[in-house]
Amino acid sequence: MAVSSTLRGHRTFTGRNLSSIAMPLGGIGTGNVSIGGRGQLCDWEIYNRASKGTTLPNTFFMLRAQIGGNEPILRVLEGPLLAPHRESHGYHPSTGAGLPRMAAATFTGAYPFATIALTDPDLPLDVEIEAFTPLIPLNPQDSGIPCAILTYRVTNCSDERAQITLVGSLANPVGGIGRDRYQNLSGGGVGQNRNVARTEEHLAGLHMTSERYAPDDIHYGDVSLTTTHPFVTIKRAWLRGAWYDYVREFWDDLSDDGALTDLGYESVSEDGLSDTGSLGVVDTLSPGEQGRYRFILTWHFPNRAPGWEKQQGTPLRNQYATHFASSWETARYVAENMPRLESTTRSFHQALFGSTLPPEVIDAISANIVVVRSTTCFWLEDGRFYGWEGCFDDGGCCAGSCTHVWAYAYTAAFLFPSLERSMRTIEFTIETEPSGYMTFRTFKTFGDQFEWGWGDQKPEAAVDGQMGSIIRAYREWRLSGDQAWLADIWPGIKQAMAFALTQWDTDNDGLLDGRQHNTYDIEFYGPNPLSSFYHLAALRAAEALAIVQGDTTFASECRMAYERAAPQLHTLLWNGAYYQQRLADVDSQPYQHGAGCLTDQLLGQLHACVLGLGDLVPAEQARSALLAIVQNNFRDNFRTHINCQRTYLLNDDQGLLLCTWPQGGRPRFPFPYSDEVWTGCEYQVAAHLIYVGETETGLKLVRAARARHDGESRNPWDEVECGHHYARAMSSWALLPALTGFTSDASANWMAFDLRPEAVDQNEARVFWSSGRAWGTYRQYRNADGSWQPEVIVLGGDAHGIRVMACGQEWRID
């Protein structure tokens, strides 16, 4: 079995619940191809932009099996196609939809691993596909390989020898496949494509190139389909014939004797056309024997558009292009380093899915790691890491590493902290002006104009985004202890912090009350909890950083501002049940929340919890407010909910609204998204509830969010908001420190654990940790005397000398 019984948090799907599943493969900044619920390859997002719904012609794996002396049986190694089947012209022959395929599929997902079990009553072979791309904490380079590793495990369940050929076919996609209205191949950027069969030690397969594009062309690139299996059969190009004869010729060729016949084409493909190549592995399996056939799919499209939306100009280059010169080189690297890449990825996987955390939490954490490796993010030659908010089906959505959305995100900070540091560097050294005004979307970095201005005006400064970046600068410092980096960004931090007091606190009472743009894409006016908690947490973070920088004056200023504001927050905003916005007339400006119970009201406090910045308001009040949020904003179903805004939840879905007005006072037009539900908000509230001891209530929110992603209604590996793979959903990572009480300070070289009971499985607990410098597993188990025995197992990074505090014990890692 793919999933050990000691693992939890994986998700298993069959039947209709396979229909929306697509788990992205691919690394950081590489783009993706996804493995679908039926075992099919889909969503070819390898060209440096989102491309949901795309498929490649003739691209599927097929098994030919001859059991004893029987007639060979051929099957596409995918589960049955699912309803609806309402294409205007049926399924095109190049989809392979008409070919016999496996009768049933079961998909098990535990990111970064997907396993698809395929069975067929007529075929006495069990087939299991395992798909993954290496993912190693703190190692973005080896987590950023443009590859998908597909392992086909075939077990001979018959009592006779089975001769098998397992063939992967792939259309050479370099330049981009075009189709006419009948879905026949036509147009697009392909043409002059060439498939070359190559064999070297430990590696054989097809290198797919195009002679049409120069190395600096945006379309330039290549793809390889390779295997590490020693016995291969290769057809470089399918029949270049009329009608659908190419499918038939391939079928007949494979069916005939299990060896592929190369048709001898030496010319490149015609313009608008491409060639499909097939790579087969050949084996014989004794009764009961399992064969394991590994295919490595690699791609190399080094050039990307020269800005967020800008299409003209010198292309930017992907980080991976600095390590690899071609997809073939990439394949060679993967093959040569497979033992390390695979075992380390499995270590991480085991550390996370083998933990004793509640399964819904493991699911929520792991599923949103996808965002970092999706087309929502990119990673350039110069080491800088960027993110959209999310993705349209066919491109990034909402440019500029948007500070107020990314402020919810914890995943990259803990797994790949260098990437988040590069974002802070951009924010504080490029996007922050001497006035302290910070663009909440980074455009200057590519020399772009403000594309998202207010007419000719600069964009507003976003209060949550700007304060969030200060808080995150402190987070990155705690996770790295990188003094040079901090010194570099410190002037910007100081300016950005000062800006809040001069620009947003118009009455000088310590609380922000000016025109406060924020993550709801509107401006709040007057004192309000979202801004205030963010502001207080930022002041604490800035103070701490000022002390590190030896800037005691500024540290004092922050401390004084904090001390002035904190009581005001309580006095002005606490309404006895939760924190609310104070406005004389809630309709004096559109899009306020007033007396509404805002789900994000305490977000700044959550950040303070995760980063050890302490209680900004009395803990008991925070707890009450959090419970009020759930009591008021959680819905058991959405059948009668009234939502005139965007709709993510409906029918029997359960989830947490962004705002409700339990005490009345709903504005005529509240902020645009108030009646919506965002997973990123649900997770941050859930984590916060766990911090204040309301774990079961927090877990309820997590379960609701993940249950909605049931494989039929929604893809479990794609939480959408304003786009696919939405960055805000990376708040789910905060569930990990919340449940494990994990805190650390790399500059002081310590880390600590304080597990919630819910993270403990009877007498043992195992959890994953990452301190920014090292990562591994933390265990605690009962001694004979009933006391807890803590243990840290380091799986990667440099943990030398880290002081650990747990279970009342303290020790130093050798």
Added chain:
Amino acid sequence: MAVSSTLRGHRTFTGRNLSSIAMPLGGIGTGNVSIGGRGQLCDWEIYNRASKGTTLPNTFFMLRAQIGGNEPILRVLEGPLLAPHRESHGYHPSTGAGLPRMAAATFTGAYPFATIALTDPDLPLDVEIEAFTPLIPLNPQDSGIPCAILTYRVTNCSDERAQITLVGSLANPVGGIGRDRYQNLSGGGVGQNRNVARTEEHLAGLHMTSERYAPDDIHYGDVSLTTTHPFVTIKRAWLRGAWYDYVREFWDDLSDDGALTDLGYESVSEDGLSDTGSLGVVDTLSPGEQGRYRFILTWHFPNRAPGWEKQQGTPLRNQYATHFASSWETARYVAENMPRLESTTRSFHQALFGSTLPPEVIDAISANIVVVRSTTCFWLEDGRFYGWEGCFDDGGCCAGSCTHVWAYAYTAAFLFPSLERSMRTIEFTIETEPSGYMTFRTFKTFGDQFEWGWGDQKPEAAVDGQMGSIIRAYREWRLSGDQAWLADIWPGIKQAMAFALTQWDTDNDGLLDGRQHNTYDIEFYGPNPLSSFYHLAALRAAEALAIVQGDTTFASECRMAYERAAPQLHTLLWNGAYYQQRLADVDSQPYQHGAGCLTDQLLGQLHACVLGLGDLVPAEQARSALLAIVQNNFRDNFRTHINCQRTYLLNDDQGLLLCTWPQGGRPRFPFPYSDEVWTGCEYQVAAHLIYVGETETGLKLVRAARARHDGESRNPWDEVECGHHYARAMSSWALLPALTGFTSDASANWMAFDLRPEAVDQNEARVFWSSGRAWGTYRQYRNADGSWQPEVIVLGGDAHGIRVMACGQEWRID
């Protein structure tokens, strides 16, 4: 209940099986809007081209009900949205997806009527929507009104009085709605749109126009939403506000007091934007009372592209533009003529669905009437009627009233014979050259170039299309007795018939053996059954027409050719089990069928059966061949079927393959579609099986085809092949003469019935008939002595003097 228990053949769907349902409303040559399974309006194909998947913003019906003194309850009058819910940005506010809606929907379809029952546990009102567009046999004009009549029946199930407002909202779509990537309204052709509230006797509502387009512009037009209810409330335009405030303002307005508030806008809409208007009816229902609220949606887009694919030039004008000057005039016509239009449509409906035919047959016949009124067809100012083969999602597919596809179609010929006559006129007076060569796609009619040529060559002449047109000319003659029309096309018929002998019979043995282009989009070579049966039937038809024309010489020529060919067909093509193609080497040319068992082998014989042209081969042999087709080509499932071509059937679908090779001899590359399944072929074989007495086997084929259209996998009112609403599927009408033994000859003014036992329900039978001049119901019931008493009920047309033969009796209709 909408569907009387005496009706059969209607289809009822709930839950997931609603997801693919869209029954087109609209008339002949008018385009459509469809009523979806949940009661929603979808697929706005009102702009003279297919537009599957389109929706209009803010366009839905909503009920506000106040029961006694309780809080009002508001519901969108649609069933719940069905999975998946995987839009990248959620459902846009303008979809209304976030508004409370009815909890459950049941869709009952019996074309041209759709009924959707809506229930909600919180609402003590039952709601039923009935949707239809008038359809009257032999009256294409009143079957060609660009309208959809929506009747909302609301029953007060509470024991208190219910005050209700039932509001239909519609975005002014004139010019065409555009959307940006976020799905916000933007771009498109709208702008300068204006909604005018109008009231006149028996009619009130919104007339939606645009001032942007001149009357001869392709985008010119208007739309009206009206009601015949006396008490109305109107909001001409929703809020022109920011964000999604328009939805909220509408909701609040309706919620407030059940009366809509007009916002007083007098200006037209901005470019790229449009206004949504709302029309409400107001009523009070006593306990147990049912209110009936009728809305009439009409549209007027008189101008269409000036050719099949040509977009530039003087637009063509729709037939309906000759009757109506605007959508408001259309609404007035519908309102004023409603009693006649509705009752006659219900008469037809009752005649068809109240018949004693097997329900699957009623379903198959009625569902494909849709094709005539879909965007597959159009009907111009000059009275000429045209058809594509089918439709892409966004336009017609395969231009030119393709003769070889339309040769399968019987529906229009019997329901609207004048339309089919116009097609024959084009074929024989415009597209047939003196040589007898006939273009199988009509292009000359619009002055188009051959767009579908073979390079610079003219298109091939299609043997089945050309022979089919001759057969159909005879059919149209039998259904009309129109001597002037026949005289007009006779020279063309004669030339086209002669062409077969000179061009396709290269060895002068009577059988066609040349290069024979056909409906499989390739050329057959050598003698083959498809061509031969078509040829023989055409010879019989041509002979009969020659006699009518007094051309005894040509009649004799046809007879002699027939007598020479018929024995050859038997001798050469019968292989002991079925008729096959004879070729020395089946691979000497690609795309032949050789020894294959072709589903369409006897199609020419079916035409001869329907038209009383007799047996072209011994009846017993035809029966054997038909049974062989089913035995060899029917599949109980498609799990292991090998199809390298287009895929329409899969998994557990059942259906009839186009060809199989039970005796071996499959060519390396058989004709492109041989492994596919087409409903049009299934129906023609089914009808033929019924003709030869194998009714149960025929019905099995019909059941299989309709079962596949289960509302989840496929839309029951859209049988696709090379496009939606595919013309070939209109072969289903042939089931009616097959089961009823109906034959007629308008020129001799007689008709006859000879019912199959399967058309009889115990001791009574009721069937629909249309003779081309009149239509109605034929009944027969048992006399006391056990003999059958026949009865003809004329429901429309002019049946005066028709001689009827049935049950051994013969009489003349007064």
